[in-house]
Amino acid sequence: MSRRLDIEHGVVDLSFGAGGVASAQLTREVFAPQFSNPILDRMEDGAVIDMPPGRLVVSTDSHVISPIFFPAGDIGSLAIHGSVNDVSMMGATPLHMSVGFIIEEGVSFSMLKRIATSMGAAVRDAGVSIVAADTKVVKKGEADQLYITSTCIGVVPETIQIGADRAREGDSVIVSGFIGDHGAAVLASRESLGLKGDLKSDSQSLNDLVAAMLACGVEIHCMRDPTRGGLATSLNELATSSGVGIEIEEQAIPVREGVRAVSELLGLDSLYFACEGRLVAICPAESADALLACMQRHPKGEHAAIIGKVTGRRDMPLILHSAFGGSRIVSILTGDQMPRIC
């Protein structure tokens, strides 16, 4: 038996990716204690799972965020929340996860442990378990510290039919809270910007909020978590998939002051800022107030708001109305949002 890893001072070298003793040690001492559960602890080549009845829902996502640690979150918790939320958006109950790590040579054990701990807390909080995991180490310069790919599986009963193509003319559009917190917090924490403030990521799992929404017995046509590309992109996608138009009211959209400040300062549009703990739901107009009330009763939906409606206008997927009667098309983002010169 080799000596224990020096978690405080040690760093990962290429031997930890060779599949031998060192790899096993990394798994055993850094990751397994945080992820432990009966299925994973068997350390088989594949996880054997008894699934409850219902249709299986699977979602996978790769996370390459920089910086790795940001206000109120890190790449680890983000990897859990991202996949849990994607499965939840189908109305499913997320159950199990697999995670893969690409680690750059030279990354410290202490950083990996911090991230594994944060992931452990996130899975416990969401009530899911990590049943399969893998680590690979690449040479210095071949990756930016750490990439995580996460997959989540869950089940959805036959009775729940939620899909991006189900929005109907007349439906209402509800967002679960302040938009853009995550995108603004990550932007502001990039050191070259030198921005200071109390911006925090909204990264959180939404399966409990979704469960509360489904429990209130209202028909929900579509759900999506507006991650990369923000609210603007999600609504554009939903409108296009459903063959409808969506019109939203600028003053109805909840945006924090600090997020507005970052967007004004950099000349960026907060409608495109990523959220990692918010959802947008589309439901029949007659049920909107009931669904909204139900969301607002849940701590993760406290600031939920009805922000617009679905129209029959197919030529322009997303239109934003301002308080003074101005209107504009909100199109899908082209590449990254680039800060303007002046």
Place this chain on the structure above:
Amino acid sequence: MKYIDEYRDSRVIRSLLRQISREATGESYRLMEFCGGHTHAFYRYGLIPLLPGSVEMVHGPGCPVCVLPISRIDAAVALAAKAGVIFCSYGDMLRVPGSDSRSLLKAKADGADVRMIYSPLDAVKIAEQNRDAQVVFFAVGFETTAPATALALKLAKQRNVENFQVFCNHVLTPPAMQAILDPSDDGGLGNISAIDGIVGPGHVSAIIGSSAYAFVAEKSQIPLVISGFEPVDLLESVLGLVRQINEGRAEIENQYTRVVKDEGNREAIRLMDEVFELRGSFEWRGFGMLADSAQKLAPAYAAFDAEQKFQVSYPEAVDHKACRCADVLRGLIQPEQCSVFGKACIPENPLGACMVSSEGACAAAYSYGGLVEAGS
């Protein structure tokens, strides 16, 4: 948010719109917003369809990304591709296509070390951290970004950061405005758009001061109102122009008094005077060569001049033949009148610079436009 909310107050905006409609009773008011930031704001707030039919907004050339000619984009791409060069650029410039659609973003994908920065001071820092590389900053923009470039140069000189280089493309606002107003100065291009009034640049004026536009009113007998960037600012400026035109006045007004002073920012001007000198002439997309219209590094800063160090040349380059950026920049046509607008030329695959920068008239019209009916 202070200084924002009061300029987006819907009651004030509605009342201004009513006032403009009441007073713009003449046959036609062709108003040019010179600055790309204003173009962007007019579209972003959906103001254009709310204006009465007699008021037409003509988009001007005040988009630094758009007016840079292809030959200079090509030169930037060539510089970035040189071995040992770290090429630093504002994000806006990365997607601009040069010849054969080559852009800095594509050069980066091919292995060039191209970095997006927010401030030229970051480029100086990168140079200090990479002493064995040549760090070239792609200096682009009007009088708004030039002081920051000047500051970076001064800092680099003080700290002896000899591997910091500036590829200087700073251009000046008044000569371009003169070219629009006085067709005899346009290098033989002719057909410069006839306009009745100008919404004057806000940020540029904060640097050069409102007095820099005296020639507009004196020589061309056209009113100019310097404007802020919020809906209330823009509508107050439009109203101010409509009133001047109705009364036959041609004066320089300053709506943006919370930012713009008559004399401008003296410290910034002093800094620019120290670091830059006038170029004899400079090529503008849409305007050709304009005399005394750009800045280059002063002799005292020659050691930091990328054009000298790398002997940058500008082989003749032509715009895509279907692209009418040049006509859009001169206010001759609206973006939608270009035959490739929204078809072959879209933000994902721009044929011309006006479709790249969000300040470009084509990108603004494409992203936000298309709503023909007011308040639909």
